[in-house]
Amino acid sequence: MNGPSLPRRTLLKGVGLGALAAGATACGSVNGLGAGPGDKIVIGFVSPRTGPLAGFASGDGFVVDRVRATAAYAKGFTVGGKTYEVEIVVKDTHSDPGRASQAARELISRHHADMILASSTPETTNPVATVCEAQGIPCVSTVVPWEAWYFSRQADPRNPKPFTYTTMFFSGVDQFGGCFVPMWDRISTNKVVGGMFPDDPDGNAFRAAYPPILDNAGYSWVDGGAYRDGTTAFGSMISTFKREQCEIFINAPLPPDFTAMWKQAALRGFRPKLATVAKVLLFPADTVPLGSLVSNIATDSWWGPYMPYASSLDGETAKQLAESYQSASGRQWLQTLGSVYSLFEIAEKAFTSVDTPRDRKAVATALQELNYSGISGVLDFTRGPVPGVALQQPVGVQWKEGIGRWPYEMVVVDNSLNPAVRIGADLTPTNP
Structure with a gap:
């Protein structure tokens, strides 16, 4: 089990x-x-x-x-x-x-x-x-x-x-934790994690299950607050993350909601050292609205070439x-x-x-x-x-500038849960 x-x-x-x-x-x-x-x-x-x-x-x-x-x-x-x-x-x-x-x-x-x-x-x-x-x-x-x-x-x-x-x-959430925590451990931070989780099935599952994972790994937890899918204003959440000095960011929102939040975060100066996101930035189309703001955001990969x-x-x-x-x-x-x-x-x-x-x-x-x-x-x-x-056992990946035909590419940076997959690049802070 x-x-x-x-x-x-x-x-x-x-x-x-x-x-x-x-x-x-x-x-x-x-x-x-x-x-x-x-x-x-x-x-x-x-x-x-x-x-x-x-x-x-x-x-x-x-x-x-x-x-x-x-x-x-x-x-x-x-x-x-x-x-x-x-x-x-x-x-x-x-x-x-x-x-x-x-x-x-x-x-x-x-x-x-x-x-x-x-x-x-x-x-x-x-x-x-x-x-x-x-x-x-x-x-x-x-x-x-x-x-x-x-x-x-x-x-x-x-x-x-x-x-x-x-x-x-x-x-499941344990696999997300097993994928994300090893990446967090490789970046020097204050170990304060901010979470963006909506009031929907995914958000509630992550909100309930993540705190024990964080506690066991030696990280503290800041909940940005439940919100409705389709929300467009995230000023209060961003202020909370800044006030609590969250240097790591996690989430599980709908893609349009994250796009709105991440753009507002850039304008308001919320720049976590490492962003590890779930449910968003899983596909190339998700990167387009963010442009360069997507660089070095990490996520999980359950399948790839x-x-x-x-x-x-x-x-x-x-x-x-x-x-x-x-x-x-x-x-x-x-x-x-x-x-x-x-x-x-x-x-x-x-x-x-x-x-x-x-x-x-x-x-x-x-x-x-x-x-x-x-x-x-x-x-x-x-x-x-x-x-x-x-x-399934995922691997940790980051979106990095492409060297070929694609502006950004998903590159494997951590294989802690699936050693059969080769590492493709070094893990880099999302915001140095």
């Missing part, structure tokens, strides 16, 4: 998604057997293709096309000695949790989905998973801290219960996938390429390990018991930190 202890879990809040489950009605299922169309397996995929979270999903179309072209998907899955055509149906949430819930319901009722995949932030994954759990549809999520996915969906977060049909893979991994579908390496995306799109690679690709690896592994794709309970059990190696490395759903969750 690699997750936080129960006392830390009890601090995490629910977000009222139980209403989604209450409003969902079972569709086309008798004793756990789906009513999918004939010889076809239908896989739904939900992500925020438009709206403020669109940066997370900007490579999703490329990945879906790439997966469809693999032999496994193009020729169909062999399940129980029978070959099934595979159809992938894509839904856009428009970065809205309500639309995410609606997309899941449409995939179940209209498209007769046998499995639903979801990616990118609790605003997407949690509503989808809640509907799937209520209706008994196997579901896999990613690019969401596991605590925000697991505890926020509980009827009572202080008495969590395992889910039956919904699973996920990604990192520097990862020594390869596809379980056709053997394509992480580097080849990233380069293929850049060649096809003319845009810089992004981390969610590997995450979304892994969702479809997992779907193929689960379906081909059961006797029939219509036995939803069997497919869900296969997901819970899955342990394989693919484009995101080893994903083991049997080890926890809680049932149905597989952990």
Whole structure:
């Protein structure tokens, strides 16, 4: 068990998604057997293709096309000695949790989905998973801290219960701490950390779990205060960080909110020696609004061309996938390429390990018991930190001025959690 202890879990809040489950009605299922169309397996995929979270999903179309072209998907899955055509149906949430819930319901009722995949932030994954759990549809999520996915969906977060049909893979707060603290330790500071965490599932999960991590590492904690997503004025928070002399900065906001805050911080003279951010600056598009202000900001990287991994579908390496995306799109690679690709690896592994794709309970059990190696490395759903969750070990990276075609590039500066990944440059203070 690699997750936080129960006392830390009890601090995490629910977000009222139980209403989604209450409003969902079972569709086309008798004793756990789906009513999918004939010889076809239908896989739904939900992500925020438009709206403020669109940066997370900007490579999703490329990945879906790439997966469809693999032999496994193009020729169909062999399940129980029978070959099934595979159809992938894509839904856009428009970065809205309500639309995410609606997309899941449409995939179940209209498209007769046998499995639903979801990616990118609790605003997407949690509503989808809640509907799937209520209706008994196997579901896999990613690019969401596991605590925000697991505890926020509980009827009572202080008495969590395992889910039956919904699973996920990604990192958690402990992994963020294990990635960020070694970088903090390499910069000379007063060990005072300021945190920018909104009043949303990610923010609440980080706010609850970070103080014990900081205390154990010998750092003190200054909370900038819960705020609503979409806030544009951060003067009070910045004043707090300056008054408390915060020389390290952490966060987990929506990207537009951080852009506003960081620009205001520069104008108001808040210049932490090291900024280690989460949920933002994960993708090249996030760097554009900040320009030179992005230089040497550190974050976590759970996937990239520097990862020594390869596809379980056709053997394509992480580097080849990233380069293929850049060649096809003319845009810089992004981390969610590997995450979304892994969702479809997992779907193929689960379906081909059961006797029939219509036995939803069997497919869900296969997901819970899955342990394989693919484009995101080893994903083991049997080890926890809680049932149905597989952990990834990220590396620390900084955005540095590019030496090639890209203005800024993500470069590995710390591999404490994942020594298999090579260091690409020295860690540099964000503000000397």
